[in-house]
Amino acid sequence: MEIYIPISSKELSQRKIEEYQKMSKIINWGRCNPVRFCETFFGLKLIDYQAYCFMRTWAVQYALWAECRGAGKDTLAAAYFMTRLLLIPDYSLYISSNTYAQSVESFNKLRDIALKRIPSFASATDVFAREVDKTGSNSETGFLQAPTCKFRLYNNSKMEALSSNLEAIRGKRGAVWLNETAWKTAEELAVVENYANVDTSFSTSTEKVQYYKPQQMPLQILYTSSVGDVTYPFFDKYKTFYKKMLVGNSNYFCFDMNAYDILYHSSIDGEPIKSHLTEDQIKKAIEEDPDNADVELFNKFRKGGGHNAVVTMDELIRNSSNRKPLLYNDTGKKKFVFTYDPARNFDGSVLSIFEVIDDKEVGYKLRFVNCVSMVDTNSKNKTPLPMPAQLEIIKDLMIKYNGERSAEWENIEFYIDAGSGGGGISAVADQLMEDWVDKFGKKHRGIIDPNHKQYETARKKYTNAMPIVHLVDPQGYKKIMYDAVSKMVKLNLIEFANYDKKDYILLPNKDGSFDKVDLTQEEQIALANMEIAKLQLSYMCRYDTSNGGVTYELAKDKKNFHDDAAYTLAEGAYALAILRREDLLKKPKRDSSFDPSQFVMARQPQIRKI
Template identity: 40%
Template sequence: MTKVNMSQRKIDGFIKLAEVIQWGRKNPVKFVERFFGMELLDYQKYAFIESWYKQYVLWCMGRNSGKTTLGSPFIMAKSLLIPNFQAYILAGVGSQSQEMFLKIEKIAKREIASFTGLTDIFYNETVKSAANTDGFTHNPASFQYKLYNGSIVNSLNGSFDNNRSKRSNLNFYDESGFAPDELFTTSEPFAVQNSDFRLGGDVDVTLFPKQMPNQLIYASSASSTDTYFYRKYSDFAKKMFLGDKRYFVADISSDIVINATFNGKLYPVSLLSQETVDAAMRDNKEKAMREYKNIFTTEGSDNQIIKRAMIIRNSETRPPVLVNDGNRKFLFAIDPARNHDNSVCTIAELINDENVGYRLEISNNVSWTDLEKKKKTPIKTPDQVKDFKRMLINYNGIQSADYENIERILLDAGAGGGGMNAWADGLLEDWVDKNGVKHRGLIDKQHDEYKSYISKYLNAADKLSLLSPQKLKSDMFESLIEMMDLNLISFTETYDYKGEITLPTDDGEGKKYKLTDEEILSLTNIDLAKEELVSIYKFSGSSTKVRYDLPPDKKHKVHDDRA
């Protein structure tokens, strides 16, 4: 007997719905395939089903292995099959959590071309209104969708301090290998309450069926051994190996993705190609090992001056700056070379911030490399100087007086790279650009070698500083450590080889920005600079004197020019 009178037809309908839901809970992969129309590769099915009922889950999946593609139907199925389900999508950067929410939305609306059999079943379950015609809302603070069964899914886009005192059945941490510890310490308590707890009224709690456990899912490519993600990876894996059924870790490397099977047979088209992995290995081996082979980068002891977490904390999603589009001020730092090492130039914008004073944004990094040579040594010095002058015009601004917007040009004066005889001497004379416009030369009036040249080159601008890194190396690295600790140096976000980035917008939607080849090259070089920075160690000598250098195990594997 029930308190509500229902027809037999309605009762039969409810029983059929209950049977479908119970079948879906027992067979979530088949439910996704049949009701959402999404086919999954075998390794995705394995990770999906093993994660379905585990309380603590971690997916260490390399680039292009489909973390978001797997996480989206997982959240969709949970919210559809469990009434009054609450899930939060979280990431270190708000745009990342938004991106996963938008993936769910596109799947629901059948807007993804690679999924040819998508259905509208999930879309029909979203709660709509006159103001919200598709069931998906995009409040800048939190994207949200609601289902008729009372389930709600939110993306958390704001600052971590605002994300407290919430209740959740599932926290999904996207790209958690690169998120700060504070994200986890403030949000993990969302899911601590026992999902079986009931209290109040005349309810006999012993009659309720056992509930699905609240879950924490951490998804990312490998990061470094000093991150929160790695600590969870290590802890969860050990507990899984010891037989604790609450824990599951999936370690999906590029080899598994390239050789993925579908229903037991090798799939003819893979999500990732071997050529992509090989190219990444050539460009930046340590980064590629981390992102494709799931080899966590081992962070050093206290002797490592810049930890990867510091760089992650100070990285932001923005394209590199290749030209001056206003009255912005730029710094150039050049470490020239000819036969050995890299010949590199870093350009950074100097910003007078009303909150913190002067700070620096790394805008571009250029490596003057002769790609036709087998050993990829630098191009001829005159060609390096010629390209530097081109960039000098771009960063000063075509409509501005000579070097008006160039704060300073810092040049390594060492003999090995020809800093004085090839560079400084060659920059003294006035020069003409490709458009026939004449420009002033450059001189360092403070340098002893060039004080006698001041009267001879009266038109040369005093914008050049010739520096001896061997004398100033300790001072420069100690200043770098201090500026990084104060969060006064900003880097571009790690490039993911997708050819585009998603820029944050005021409405929270995110805007796709297609990168040019030069911008891709710049982001790749800035990433190399980050790898070099975390490879520099502090060594103490017999006296109080210290030196900063690459450790012995990296001496002939990693460069230090960009650092």
């Protein structure tokens, strides 16, 4: 007689034991050789500098990667965390970026690698994708996109993208991937860094018998970013991590990779390879914008305007969001403010366009929707276009933004710098008074400043010209305008756009998911010019003079930098201040958040309510 005793749920069959032994050998081998594990099981071949960075990061608790644009830090981080999540059970990882859209993009990079959607990884496998738990999920792949981007593996490790709402993400525990950290504030970092302030080996039990337990992997914080401003915490962490690594602290790793390192030192298994960055690309970036190239390509931290800054980069980031530029009046009912700083020879010539928004809660505000640089791309020194060509661009934009089925020019107010150097009066305003015919043969009314002293006679002659022009004297109004832009941005009354130099952006849906929206070349140029305007504004400083006055100039180490786009932003803020002041004066109760006495001017221009 044979007696069969069934195996309980706590006992394992010999076959199960052998399978677990094989698995444990693979897992332990992978933990000791994570780079080889990544290449063997995921089919991802790393460049030597990536393999070095990967391996040095593996064993530390605090790591920082300062890498130039194009270095592939998101791709390397995705491969790194795929390996870590698969080899460490019960491991929670959270992604945090400046915006939720950036966190989603980082999440999607890992997902696309796992699902073999990136052509450059020709030998990629689906090993990681098969380990994603699909049970109880409405996603065929197990990668959830809405309302939160997240997934869970069969070993109970998980990954989640965090929103940018600090109050909504407090109190979590796990490892953290802080991406695009250069522009994160100290408060934002503090909230997420506390996730890792837990000893993973700590536990309590009511059992009398104490058992030896395997040591747990500590929670790790990885900071990845191109460099930014010295006033942000990323700069201090960069210095601290480097010093600690230099003195031999095995818990810290700091990695710095610039464009020339990639160009001249790319290799695989010790054999030199062709870099994915080219020397022509690097030279072109240096020629077009040396200051930006220092930051984006060579990891030189930007000093910004310091404590004298009119508007800090933090304030600009707070008021920025992912959106497409508006290249025309898409509804025909929107109102716009044009601000123009003309130039012909030595300076830049820039036209900025703002949409006027009548918000129910805060009143009038502006949305920065387009920025046009009147540059002659064929000239050697990239000088401005001839004035006739600039005027043709302006007329074309006026038609686009006024909109169809609208009276001329009821949807536009036009502010022009009247300084003698740029020819704002003689070369621009004088030429726009007469009626003109567009390229389709349609006649349009001219435009004129109804209050400027030089047009006292012209107003009687050009009676058909619309009074929408406001000539602004920089000598008398520069302080007022920069005071206005400082106040308007601090009050969150000017909206800006984000742009990371890609040919697409991620736009949120109502359900929390994101759509990838491709950008046309014209939209990319507009967003790039808008980013330049924000950068110039961050360099503008307020200095007190010895006689008790105030001057506004670029930071002392940015004297060779242009400020034309920043000036147009100040013009826009000035127009908004006037609009809000007139609106508040008509109300029985004034909004205490705005002090119109700050904008008392010697000559108060009359402006139509738009």
